[in-house]
Amino acid sequence: MEPLFLFPYYIPSEGFILCEFEDKSLSLLLLSAKGKMVRVNSVKIAEPQSETLVEELVSADNISTLLPLKDVDMKREVGSYSRGGGSWSNGLLMGEVLFISSDICKEAYKRYLPDHWTEMVNQKLGREIVKDLNQLVNERGIDLLMEPFFSTSDITPFMLLEDGRRIRLGDMGEGWQVLLLAMILQKLIKPELLLWDDIEAHMNPKMLSFVARWILTLIEGGTQVLVSTHSIEAVRIIAGLTEEVKQNISTILLLSLQQGELKSRVLSLDEIERLEESGVDVRMGERFLI
Amino acid sequence: MKLCNLEAGKAWRHIEGLSQKLLRRRIPFEVLSSAPISPPKLLILVGNGSPDDLAIAILSFKFDGESFAWLVRPKIGRNIAALKSLPVLLSSRVEKIVALLDQEREGTQEFLLRTKEILHQEGIEVSEERGEGRLSVLSCKYHERIFNLVLLVNGLDKPYIAHTIEDHLLEAVKLFLGEGKVEELLQKAENHPKKAWGRLERESQDEVLMKLCQLEKVDLHKIFPQHCNALRLLGEK
Numbered sequence: 250m251e252p253l254f255l256f257p258y259y260i261p262s263e264g265f266i267l268c269e270f271e272d273k274s275l276s277l278l279l280l281s282a283k284g285k286m287v288r289v290n291s292v293k294i295a296e297p298q299s300e301t302l303v304e305e306l307v308s309a310d311n312i313s314t315l316l317p318l319k320d321v322d323m324k325r326e327v328g329s330y331s332r333g334g335g336s337w338s339n340g341l342l343m344g345e346v347l348f349i350s351s352d353i354c355k356e357a358y359k360r361y362l363p364d365h366w367t368e369m370v371n372q373k374l375g376r377e378i379v380k381d382l383n384q385l386v387n388e389r390g391i392d393l394l395m396e397p398f399f400s401t402s403d404i405t406p407f408m409l410l411e412d413g414r415r416i417r418l419g420d421m422g423e424g425w426q427v428l429l430l431a432m433i434l435q436k437l438i439k440p441e442l443l444l445w446d447d448i449e450a451h452m453n454p455k456m457l458s459f460v461a462r463w464i465l466t467l468i469e470g471g472t473q474v475l476v477s478t479h480s481i482e483a484v485r486i487i488a489g490l491t492e493e494v495k496q497n498i499s500t501i502l503l504l505s506l507q508q509g510e511l512k513s514r515v516l517s518l519d520e521i522e523r524l525e526e527s528g529v530d531v532r533m534g535e536r537f538l539i
Numbered sequence: 540m541k542l543c544n545l546e547a548g549k550a551w552r553h554i555e556g557l558s559q560k561l562l563r564r565r566i567p568f569e570v571l572s573s574a575p576i577s578p579p580k581l582l583i584l585v586g587n588g589s590p591d592d593l594a595i596a597i598l599s600f601k602f603d604g605e606s607f608a609w610l611v612r613p614k615i616g617r618n619i620a621a622l623k624s625l626p627v628l629l630s631s632r633v634e635k636i637v638a639l640l641d642q643e644r645e646g647t648q649e650f651l652l653r654t655k656e657i658l659h660q661e662g663i664e665v666s667e668e669r670g671e672g673r674l675s676v677l678s679c680k681y682h683e684r685i686f687n688l689v690l691l692v693n694g695l696d697k698p699y700i701a702h703t704i705e706d707h708l709l710e711a712v713k714l715f716l717g718e719g720k721v722e723e724l725l726q727k728a729e730n731h732p733k734k735a736w737g738r739l740e741r742e743s744q745d746e747v748l749m750k751l752c753q754l755e756k757v758d759l760h761k762i763f764p765q766h767c768n769a770l771r772l773l774g775e776k
Contacts, residue, residue, distance in 0.1 A: 507576075520630075524627055525614070527613045527614075527627040528546060528548075528550075528612045528614060529546060529611060529627075530546035530548075533544065534546075536543075537543075537545055537574070537631045537633075538630065538631055
């Protein structure tokens with residue numbers, strides 16, 4: 250059985266879809282909006298190109314088994330989220346899995362944050378996280394506020410500074426916004442698995458070093474963290490720190506999608522460096538190495 | 540032959556730069572490519588920097604334009620020392636490696652002996668050796684991996700104090716800019732071909748390289764004999 254398959258199809262319902270290949274057929278696993286894993290029983294798609302069939306399966310009565318996420322071997326079955334559903338709402342945020350990406354963060358700012366503001370304030374999360382993030386910006390933030398923006402009726406998150414000024418979070422750097430939101434969501438949801446797509450996006454090395462330290466604390470706290478990146482710098486910083494503190498705590502996988510099949514090769518940081526010295530950038534050499 | 544570069548570093552920049560300059564003159568030079576569905580089994584290792592990378596790109600383009608090869612320029616060491624990267628490069632599926640190296644101040648026999656010493660230090664056994672002079676093919680084994688190493692050594696039988704890719708490029712200068720120009724350059728550079736080529740203005744260097752791209756194979760063979768023989772050899776099944 251091939252271990253991993255990214256499923257790129259649009260499905261009309263909210264939720265995450267996971268797939269499993271067996272021989273040439275495809276079994277579907279759906280992560281529903283309610284934070285449960287729903288398994289499609291004994292249903293296989295011989296021709297995974299059939300979009301209609303997928304839609305029928307998802308909405309059909311044959312979705313019967315509800316499995317708690319922890320019972321599922323996520324190492325083998327992590328897939329992609331559906332795109333184009335129009336509304337993300339709570340479907341983005343699973344009870345036990347947190348998936349961070351730029352798209353999701355934008356939606357979470359609009360919907361999830363206002364909906365969970367009270368919970369956040371009661372746990373003093375804004376204060377705690379803004380204080381942590383002060384080392385990354387040249388402003389002394391002390392808390393997060395939710396206030397109207399000019400005369401519009403929309404309320405917007407702001408950062409309150411020591412001197413009483415307010416900065417709209419939307420005006421902060423995008424990397425900083427994503428990081429702030431990731432930290433808030435992690436504290437609220439306490440996921441068992443954190444997925445972060447393109448972790449290097451909008452992040453400078455200083456911010457990536459901070460993220461590496463944060464990830465290390467999550468791992469040590471028992472969270473499994475899976476990040477994807479196109480940046481060697483991000484690999485060096487994140488895997489480098491985790492390896493420095495505790496050996497074999499992280500795995501670097503080079504992935505290559507070859508004719509619909511996702512192939513992988515485990516690499517160590519040393520190997521990446523030796524390859525670089527030998528004139529091979531692993532990102533350009535995926536076909537050379539896998 | 541199309542080259543699949545393994546990093547977006549200097550080699551890529553130089554070859555792509557030449558390609559863009561040629562494009563402005565409406566001369567196609569599409570030698571860099573992404574890897575085909577079936578990854579190449581041939582790797583070209585450039586032991587020195589530029590213009591070695593440009594020379595091999597031009598020759599690859601002129602010979603067997605359909606097949607593919609990986610191109611690397613190791614940073615681990617220059618010339619023979621670049622062969623220290625072989626154990627790492629053999630973690631791929633390549634079966635044949637062409638190493639483009641400079642003869643420098645050694646005789647060809649001495650050069651071959653020193654190359655074999657380096658291979659031995661890296662745990663690579665040489666079981667058979669074919670060819671002579673500046674082109675030889677070594678049948679090698681590294682652990683369980685069996686591969687052919689084609690040693691392609693830059694240099695011509697000229698009374699220069701060292702032998703490098705510039706030996707060949709000065710022949711091209713002779714062809715395009717006249718013998719007098721080469722004599723003038725060599726005189727100023729104390730008979731050192733690399734320094735002589737370096738004394739040529741950048742525009743003239745570009746001109747020579749671009750004209751090489753338009754030469755017929757038979758004329759290229761006169762300038763780069765061992766390189767053309769090696770490319771012919773690689774084209775044979």
